[in-house]
Amino acid sequence: MQELTHFLGGALAKGASGRFADVFNPATGEVQAKVPLASADEMNAAIAQAAEAQRAWGATNPQKRGRVMMAMVGLMHRDMDKLAEALSREHGKTIPDAKGDLQRGLEVIEYCIGAPQMLKGEYTDSAGPGIDMYSMRQPLGVVGAIMPFNFPAMMPLWHVGPALACGNAVVLKPSERDPSVPLMLAELFVEAGLPKGVFQVVNGEKEAVDAILDNEIIQGVSFVGSTPIAEYIYTRATANGKRAQCFGGAKNHMIVMPDADLDQAADALVGASFGAAGERCMAISVAVPVGEATADALIEKLVPRMEKLKVGPYTAGDDVDMGPVVTRAAKDRILGLINSGVEQGAELVVDNRDFALQGYEDGFFVGPHLFDKVTPDMEIYKQEIFGPVLSTVRAGSYEEALSLAMDHEYGNGTAIFTRDGDTARDFANRINIGMVGINVPIPVPLAYHTFGGWKKSMFGDLNQHGPDSFKFYTRTKTVTARWPSGIKEGGEFNFKAMD
Numbered sequence: 001m002q003e004l005t006h007f008l009g010g011a012l013a014k015g016a017s018g019r020f021a022d023v024f025n026p027a028t029g030e031v032q033a034k035v036p037l038a039s040a041d042e043m044n045a046a047i048a049q050a051a052e053a054q055r056a057w058g059a060t061n062p063q064k065r066g067r068v069m070m071a072m073v074g075l076m077h078r079d080m081d082k083l084a085e086a087l088s089r090e091h092g093k094t095i096p097d098a099k100g101d102l103q104r105g106l107e108v109i110e111y112c113i114g115a116p117q118m119l120k121g122e123y124t125d126s127a128g129p130g131i132d133m134y135s136m137r138q139p140l141g142v143v144g145a146i147m148p149f150n151f152p153a154m155m156p157l158w159h160v161g162p163a164l165a166c167g168n169a170v171v172l173k174p175s176e177r178d179p180s181v182p183l184m185l186a187e188l189f190v191e192a193g194l195p196k197g198v199f200q201v202v203n204g205e206k207e208a209v210d211a212i213l214d215n216e217i218i219q220g221v222s223f224v225g226s227t228p229i230a231e232y233i234y235t236r237a238t239a240n241g242k243r244a245q246c247f248g249g250a251k252n253h254m255i256v257m258p259d260a261d262l263d264q265a266a267d268a269l270v271g272a273s274f275g276a277a278g279e280r281c282m283a284i285s286v287a288v289p290v291g292e293a294t295a296d297a298l299i300e301k302l303v304p305r306m307e308k309l310k311v312g313p314y315t316a317g318d319d320v321d322m323g324p325v326v327t328r329a330a331k332d333r334i335l336g337l338i339n340s341g342v343e344q345g346a347e348l349v350v351d352n353r354d355f356a357l358q359g360y361e362d363g364f365f366v367g368p369h370l371f372d373k374v375t376p377d378m379e380i381y382k383q384e385i386f387g388p389v390l391s392t393v394r395a396g397s398y399e400e401a402l403s404l405a406m407d408h409e410y411g412n413g414t415a416i417f418t419r420d421g422d423t424a425r426d427f428a429n430r431i432n433i434g435m436v437g438i439n440v441p442i443p444v445p446l447a448y449h450t451f452g453g454w455k456k457s458m459f460g461d462l463n464q465h466g467p468d469s470f471k472f473y474t475r476t477k478t479v480t481a482r483w484p485s486g487i488k489e490g491g492e493f494n495f496k497a498m499d
Contacts, residue, residue: 002033004179006203007186008046010196015203016042021176026092026324027313029362033090035179038204043211046200047171050142051217053197054169058139062116065165069112071192076106079188083181087152088314090178092324092364095314097276098153104444105157108465111447112165118470119166131482137474139167140219140243144212146233147182148225149175149326150279150386156182158451159222160199162469164189168220171200173212177326179203213237220473222464223247224281226384227410227456234459245460245472249384250412250453253286253405254441255427257398257418258294265417266301268441272415273390274309274368277322279330281457282413282435282442285385286374287392288401295394299349299372302390306350306368313360324364325387331364334387338369341380346391347372376404384410398423406432412453415441434458 004023005012015036023033038046057065076083084098093101121136145159156172163170174182179201186201202208212218213236220243223233227248237244254272256265272284287302289295312320325331335353342348352367366387374381374391381391395401405414415437416427424438434453437443445451445466452463462472 001031004033004035004203005183006036006038006042006046007183007199007201008197009049009200010190012183012187021205023090023177023179024327024364025089026326026364027315027360029328029364033180035176035203037176038202038208040207040211043171043173043202043204043208044215046202047142047144047212047215047217049197050169050171050200053195054139054142054167057164057169057195057198058141058167060167062119062165062167065167066113066115068189068193069109069115069161069165072109072189073106073113075188075192076102076109079184083153083184086184087178087181088323090180091149091152092326093276093279093314094320094323095317097323098314101151102153104447105151105154105161107447108158109161111465112161115165115470118467119474121476127480128482130484131480133478133480135476135478137166137470138477139474142169142171142217143220143222143473144218145170145172146209146212146221146223146225147172147174149177150276150281152178152181153185155224156185158465159469160185162465163220163222163473164194164199166470166473168473169198169200171202171212171218173202173204173208176203176205209233210236213242214240216240218242220244221246222472230459231456243472245462245464246458247281247452247464248457248459249410250281250283250457251286251381251384251408251410252282252284252413252415253288253401253408254284254415254417254437255395255398255401255405256287256289256294256298257416257420257423258291259419260294260417261419262294262297262301264439266298266305268415268417269302269390270305270309272441274306274322274388277325277366278388279325279386282444284415284441285389285391286381286404287390288395288404289392290395290398290401292394295372295392299370299392302370303350306370309368311355311365311367312357313363322368322388325366326364328364330387331366334366334385334389337380337383337385337387338389341371341374341378341391344378344380346374346378346380376407402427402430406430409456410453411455412457413437413443415439415443434463
């Protein structure tokens, strides 16, 4: 049985609390490793060590910090296969999905190479008589990152990269469900030239999280996870005077207009709903066809596509479309919500509740499910299922479809499929959701734009990656300087010239 570690002071370090959590192989249901759970004292010691290391790192010029990011890109490319295998082994997602996870994280590190450009201040010459004014961006100091299980590479890199590029030290608390890749990334950062202690990885649960939130050294906190926890972390962090950005749940609607290319829409829905077994905050979980004819035709196209999906372990290679969900508890919750949908009157068009994979009967596999005639009062509509379940809510008009997305408490992402430019433009302008796709099913912005939702999908003022990340991880200091020019008479400074 493998015993995992923390990453402290630039090296792997055993836990001292004596408490461990199981790390499962989702395909087999077997425990494959133990991960240490840090005490508050361990977390506070890691934070203090990070603060010591941050002083020199914060004083390092941005160009040198950018070179560390450049070296990190090369190392990630070198170790891509190794990282993807480790990610899939603990999370369960297919190797192509794992490489996608890594690639989207790597793109943010590429963006961070441009730290010198992003950290430039402003300068005003002669703001007043003999007065110049300038601003500069300075690191917060030590920041905490509390990351989810579903993207164990991408999510840490989205936060750790910009934070480090800005000159901060980072204490990362990854998910205890799949902690190996964050530990591997920490090792690569040190190999890339990051000073020891600037990036600490501390595994743990609520005790470790609360230590981050309460420690006076921590100046900023980033979180990605469920909405109740996001709200808790945001409230506690800000009450302690910390800057916080906390990203929560989602219920992403995709509106399908009568004029849409239904083959394109059906292909998009299958990929967006069932990729990564639905365990992603940008998954499309609600299809909203406008009109009965559109709904009937869309369902007819979805069913055969879903029946062709292949479910299996990541070791099956490219022959698998989706793997298991991350834990047995996650599987049980998903199946419980599916049963509630049936009980509340939704029509289960594709039913895989009895799905079992030969040779992997104890694995956490959930087959793809399709509901039709779902209504907004049902639990499968209100809750984020976070599994391979697509609900179809039929709308009688565009306005009704628009209202469904706008009235839901979550506002992470949404999409519309249509050939009509006026409808698409109206949708993009009116929708109260943070990320919008037009004939694009998962509208995840690239690294040089920002990622973030509205409503209960996000707590805080600044989004992930892009320019917002450099604003979040720095403070602006503005200097007003006066250098009066005296008139020298006889070698003496004339102070009257200052009057």
